[in-house]
Amino acid sequence: MINITRLYAGRETTGDPLRYGQEGPQKVAHGHHFQGHGKARSAAERRPVVVWNTTRRCNLRCVHCYTDSCNQDYPDELSGAEGRALIDDLAGFGIPALLFSGGEPLMRPDLFDLAAYAVGKGLRPVLSTNGTLITEAAARRLKEIGFIYVGISLDGLEGVNDEFRGVSGAFRQAMRGFRNCREVGQRVGLRLTLTRRNVQDLDGIFDFILEEKIPRACFYHLVYSGRGRAISDEDLTHAESRAALDTICRRTRQAVEAGVDLDVLTVDNHVDGPYLYLKLRQEGSPRAEDVRRLLEWNGGGRFSTGVGIGCVDFVGNVHPDQFWQDKTFGNVRERPFSAIWTDTTDPLMAGLKDRLPWLKGKCATCRFQAMCGGSLRVRAFRATGDPWMPDPACYLTDTEVCP
Numbered sequence: 001m002i003n004i005t006r007l008y009a010g011r012e013t014t015g016d017p018l019r020y021g022q023e024g025p026q027k028v029a030h031g032h033h034f035q036g037h038g039k040a041r042s043a044a045e046r047r048p049v050v051v052w053n054t055t056r057r058c059n060l061r062c063v064h065c066y067t068d069s070c071n072q073d074y075p076d077e078l079s080g081a082e083g084r085a086l087i088d089d090l091a092g093f094g095i096p097a098l099l100f101s102g103g104e105p106l107m108r109p110d111l112f113d114l115a116a117y118a119v120g121k122g123l124r125p126v127l128s129t130n131g132t133l134i135t136e137a138a139a140r141r142l143k144e145i146g147f148i149y150v151g152i153s154l155d156g157l158e159g160v161n162d163e164f165r166g167v168s169g170a171f172r173q174a175m176r177g178f179r180n181c182r183e184v185g186q187r188v189g190l191r192l193t194l195t196r197r198n199v200q201d202l203d204g205i206f207d208f209i210l211e212e213k214i215p216r217a218c219f220y221h222l223v224y225s226g227r228g229r230a231i232s233d234e235d236l237t238h239a240e241s242r243a244a245l246d247t248i249c250r251r252t253r254q255a256v257e258a259g260v261d262l263d264v265l266t267v268d269n270h271v272d273g274p275y276l277y278l279k280l281r282q283e284g285s286p287r288a289e290d291v292r293r294l295l296e297w298n299g300g301g302r303f304s305t306g307v308g309i310g311c312v313d314f315v316g317n318v319h320p321d322q323f324w325q326d327k328t329f330g331n332v333r334e335r336p337f338s339a340i341w342t343d344t345t346d347p348l349m350a351g352l353k354d355r356l357p358w359l360k361g362k363c364a365t366c367r368f369q370a371m372c373g374g375s376l377r378v379r380a381f382r383a384t385g386d387p388w389m390p391d392p393a394c395y396l397t398d399t400e401v402c403p
């Protein structure tokens, strides 16, 4: 994650210590105490944020869904008892946060029980949801349990979103869910995947974010997984990615200068880090070198897939990240996650733990390796069949990355 508010607009935000190793403001869910909260461990020593796909079932049918989910029963999903055993292991392993995802996690009947159990074990729960099922009662329950964050997915303004999500009315239902969260004081924000369908509306999307007083917006780059593979041709061109970043930076800085409490982040393309650094340098910003140091502490893709983020799917398979579900290192029904995650006998797991020597092409010689780390390996694998080739979404020119 690249924090535009922190790095480009220069305002400290929640999560800075975990992301950049520096002390910053921390908002802790009222009345809850979480393990490891706010500690600035060295990036290489961090335990992974674990994405748990609690159910594959979903009430929407998004065109880019990485789990290819539908509204149907799927066999053999982890039971409640198996989920609690997983949580016990993750708590003992010391992970910084457990992200309840899906499908749509709120379609799992015991989701609240599992989340409450996780909080009881000292874990910090995050919900990744389409928001359409967050009634007033559900929002109150999320708040009571102590979710540290609820991320609601939207993929554009109303018409574009509903077409993208495959269900008419999804936008209004998601926004009702957002307002229900805000009403009860639940920390909540939006997640939006950038594609050629919505990138031209970015200014309108920022207007909407400001009108609705949305406190946090995460802009995701497209990853070609699940149904997302079928729309890889809708990924932004390199020129469009640069223009999108320029718009995101401009609008974020304007909001911060106007005193708006808004955190803006970009996700799933660590190239945004060096791009920001180059942009600050070009603008003559005195903060450019400080930003370089923060990005290098974070390490970008170097400490992401297989290190700082991992995934357990519906049936307990462990993957390098949520977008790489066709690569499995083991199953938590047979071995605990902590054992699977630290076992480097699989060449891919070993490579991900120390990836810089493996990088090929422009990534192998890039002068921004320390802050980007070769960005997203799964995108390189999808595009070329080789996980160590350059990320096709790297939009920096050969001249810019030349050592």
Ligand code: SF4
Binding pocket: 270, 271, 274, 362, 363, 364, 366, 367, 368, 369, 372, 373, 374, 375, 390, 391, 394, 395, 396, 401
């Ligand atoms: S060439 Fe590779 S390491 Fe360098 S910025 Fe691009 S993706 Fe990152």
